[in-house]
Amino acid sequence: MKNKRVLITGAAGFLGSHLCDRFTQEGFQVIGMDNLITGDLANIEHLFKLPNFEFYHHDVSNFVHVSGKLDYILHFASPASPIDYLKIPIQTLKVSSLGTHNLLGLALEKKARILVASTSEIYGDPLVNPQPEEYWGNVNPVGPRGVYDEAKRFQEAITMAYHTFHGLETRIVRIFNTYGPRMRLNDGRVLPTFIGQALRGEDLTVFGDGSQTRSFCYVDDLVEGIYRLLFSDYALPMNIGNPDEITINEFGEEILRLTQADQRLICKPLPTDDPKQRRPDISKAKQILGWEPKVSRSEGLKITYEYFKQIEDKNQQFKDFTYYNKHPVVMK
Template sequence: MKTNGTKKRILITGGAGFLGSHLCDRYLQEGYEVICMDNLSTGSADNIAHLIGNEDFHFINHDVTNYIHVGGELDLILHFASPASPIDYLEMPIQTLKVGSLGTHKALGLAKAKNARFLLASTSEVYGDPLVHPQKEEYWGNVNPIGFRGVYDEAKRFAEAMAMAYHRYHGLETRIVRIFNTYGARMRIHDGRALPTFMRQALSGNPLTVYGDGSQTRSFTYVDDLVEGIWRLSQSDYTEPVNIGNPQEVSILDFAKEIIELTGSDSEIVFEELPKDDPQVRQPDITRAQKVLDWEPKHDRKEGLKKTLSYFKEKVKQGSESTS
């Protein structure tokens, strides 16, 4: 990548989100000038409040489905703008499709104009409800394009196709990271995903809601491990998709029990109907990341959850105080 004076410049779309804000922190630590772009539809100004006043950090409130203007040179673009939880993309299905298509097109166009490297945040959801386990990058997936989850799954699959088209046709330097379930501080406790939901319910003394019989599995990655993988991919010369996730697989029922034990809660577990097209298994094969990036997760689930607990305790406390 080229340099601009003594500092490289990076644009992070969705930079006020859970993952985006952690990436802002990391690239600032690595000496970059960071431009954070977010329309705050699912991101939060609170996630980047600690960066305001840093001369190397700039925030632009903008919807990336519209024309993107950034003055000066750019070395790198991380395209992370998108709703990412089922609650969000079921409430904003068209916006989710637009940010995956129009937003990706606008961001790629900017990367081409600036001769910048482009890294796309894709997802394990491109594998759908997989018929191959664990999931390797070569697997094409099992996705229902017209199902409720299709708005997110297909938006990301389309975004991958567009990134590769720009790479092949325009010679643009593109990178694709397929992100598996990630957790840590700055998650929204009402975003509908299993971990924040279980944490909120357990810390509030409410029953934990498990869908189906809880036998479906997930693999949870601590956010610091994910950020390290993304950093390494952004600095590498590898152009094919790379899974970044923790292969430590757990059933949702066992995971709920772990959260109850971790929080010391007396909460019970209740069962509700499984949502349509909910993946039955999810586990990354990280062989490619190990070989290409010399990366693997450093935190096991127990350690990562302990690090995250204090954050959720504070968020639940704030929520209870605001409603009292």
């Protein structure tokens, strides 16, 4: 793959950075692109020394130009946590509409295959469980989550329009809850929020009664599924996630055992339109890609916890350094 060139948007984000790792390791010439509105260069700084990686600081909601040939595009630029897309709703809508339009146009110009990152959120608060790709969803378009849900639904629609009208090679991955190193602590998603609270000695916040469910997929498994989907012949949306479903209460207890914390779970009101169930039907991924998750939740959580613990320790060291520089100890 040394002569194959791939553009990865959202390259400095959680998933984008792991995809940059995978494609550089596979020998691709990788172009990372990110406007850093939610991404962090620290996630990809280890790649800057590689001869097959380059980075562009750019917002794909504006016109996108890449010189030279381009074989593949992976569009992963988008806020993905409730805190982010509630804080920057217009940018969230633009990156999945204008941004996707720009990248589809670029793919058409370059005759490149494009894979776009959709989400389980297109199913909204589902009325069926598990959620198969044929399910159209139960989404409130004008609710607080609508800016993300509808942006992704439009993204799928315009991608399929380019596929059917222009004959563009497209792939659509519907990503379910994913976790692993490089997530941001306290980004509003349940796993980093729970671990962050446990590390700080705070009670774990459960919204609603905790009976709602989620299904957590470790990032390495997700990247493998995305990689296989890109090189498959399947153009319709495909679920990639881990069908091992767990309630939020059960998950909170797992985090408390993992972190050996003495805290407890406390309940707060459930946010508007928060989904009650999340579990992917991955029958298509198994049949077409020969893919299913390999990393158990217990194994993945240990790795993720160690990562967050290192981050929290560094943050505390920085706070201590800042404090003692502002309040030096005077020896008498």
